[in-house]
Amino acid sequence: MTEPTALAPYVAILGRGQGRARSLTMPEARAAMSVILSGDAAPEAIGALLMLMRMKGEVGEEIAGLTDGARAALALWTGPAPAIDWPSYAAGRTRGQPWFLAAAKLVAQAGYTVLMHGWNSHQATGASVRAALADVGIPQVPWADAPGALAQTGVAYVPLEALCPALLDLLRLRDVLGLRSCINTVLRMLNPAAAPIALQGVFHPSYRELQRDAALLLNQPGLRVLKGGGGEFEHHPTKDITLHGLQDGAIWEGQTGTVLSGHQRLSETDSTLADVWQGRIQDPFAMAIIISTAALALEACGIVDPARLARDLWLRRHDAKAPEGPSCTAFPCSSAPPTAAL
Incomplete structure (x- = not known):
């Protein structure tokens, strides 16, 4: 079941307003992606998070955290790592x-x-x-x-x-x-x-x-x-x-x-x-x-x-x-x- 407020803390970090908003840390971005991929986020909150990040301009910590969260949702690779x-x-x-x-x-x-x-x-x-x-x-x-x-x-x-x-x-x-x-x-x-x-x-x-x-x-x-x-x-x-x-x-x-x-x-x-x-x-x-x-x-x-x-x-x-x-x-x-x- 979707939890409407699951992404709210991360949206708030990005959208508090001039002088108060900031970028997500890598752990925060990882957690946000985990919430999104778990299905526990309202679609309005997902759109808000993505567009606030776009307007602000993404930083390396955010991309790294989101990527880490996305990797955690994948089925395991079962063979040797490719080159x-x-x-x-x-x-x-x-x-x-x-x-x-x-x-x-x-x-x-x-x-x-x-x-x-x-x-x-x-x-x-x-x-x-x-x-x-x-x-x-x-x-x-x-x-x-x-x-x-x-x-x-x-x-x-x-x-x-x-x-x-x-x-x-x-x-x-x-x-x-x-x-x-x-x-x-x-x-x-x-x-x-x-x-x-x-x-x-x-x-x-x-x-x-x-x-x-x-x-x-x-x-x-x-x-x-x-x-x-x-x-x-x-x-x-x-x-x-x-x-x-x-x-x-x-x-x-x-x-x-x-x-x-x-x-x-x-x-x-x-x-x-x-x-x-x-x-x-x-x-x-x-x-x-x-x-x-x-x-x-x-x-x-x-x-x-x-x-x-x-x-x-x-x-x-x-x-x-x-x-x-x-x-x-x-x-x-x-x-x-x-x-x-x-």
Whole structure:
């Protein structure tokens, strides 16, 4: 039964008025998320909490606490931790093909298991993430089947509704409130299987430091946050973009580098992911997106020359077998800035 006042203390902290309101502490935010996911919160209070936090501007302690509370509501992961957590929660209104899926597949073929999870508001479009999974051989599986899928293929995608339906309900409050909320950020931070490396995309640059600060509070060892294509972890090969993150649990910053010249938009190509992956079309721009994105992921795993490995993986992508061996923790993380050169 819903308890109308269950969230009231946390709403009051945020909304007491000028000079009296403050941000939630990490324990308070954790407790608030626990109340929400338990079903003991009135929907009006949930909306008030999320919108007050948005108006104020979220801080790292709040995002970390909300994420910790969300993790506590998930069913336990039953297998070895994946090497990489790769969330996909961008709206996808302006992006083109989801080239980052091919990059994730290459990284998995290098032997680094990749757990993907997500929900995108424009799922029905031809360029949607889920529609393209099969194009590069990434299985979409229920949460309980994900450990087995990673053991077989090295990469798997879990839909948010299969991971935690209650979190999807919170995310879809955007349709009711007309605005995004901190839930979008929490889902990027979720890392449900405790992977040592997390790769996160953002659309708004200010969220890079916010997610980094929250990850630091959550004791995340490795993190890369990129202002990427459509808000995904996807590199634009003509742009030298600042990466924020963590290296061995300490704050880190680096640059992506550029691999092409020009001003082409990510969506300005008629090529499809399937055609490029299968080699039916030779699209240098699309290939540069894929290879440079894979290189950034490999660098986060400690590969010394990630661009070279990414190129090699691309050339032999159809010969690669299921991963056997290296995990992200098998290599010392490099302190040098990432290189995405082709």
